[in-house]
Amino acid sequence: MILAIAVIIFILLQVRGAGLGSAFGGSSAGSVFKTRRGVERLVFNATIVFIVLFALISILSLALVR
Template identity: 45%
Template sequence: MQLAFAIIHIIVSVLLIIAIMLQNKGAGLGQAFGGDSSIYSARRGPEKALFTLTIILAILFIGISVVNIILPR
């Protein structure tokens, strides 16, 4: 059981890294203070799907991490 969770954790970690790296590069901290109005635009299409996938993968990552801590060794 521990091995299965470890493998799933690694897969989710790699997918989360890929999803984060594919995010729009223009929405960084520099624009937060620059007053650019593009940060208020709505996400559409593939950008919205990628954003949603990133949130789901992050929740899975945290959930699997908590399960790995709680499960007895």
Template identity: 50%
Template sequence: MQTYLIIAQIVLAVALTLSVLMQVKGGGLGGIFGQADSVYRTKRGIEKTLFILTIVLVVLFLLVSLLMLKLS
């Protein structure tokens, strides 16, 4: 059981790192193509999906970490 949790934690850590690195700081993905950063806008499409995925990965990582702590 402990081995599976360690593998799950490694996979979650890599996925979480990638999801954070894929997010563009500031104006979102539009900033890559020169869109103005001063305009307030909401996350849409893939930006919103990536944002929610990052939150889900953080929660799963914390749950696996706490479960490992409890079982050790």
């Protein structure tokens, strides 16, 4: 439960300057790809770690139940 909540929080912490429409060819298509620096990079990397841990624990718990 705690890991799932952490994943949700870290995903919500990632702020995008442009909306989702720019990812599909909107007016600011060049701003979709940008370099993450500082805290933004830390939040991004922590999100990846938490998602991988969540997936591994989910698969492991499924294997142990069977």
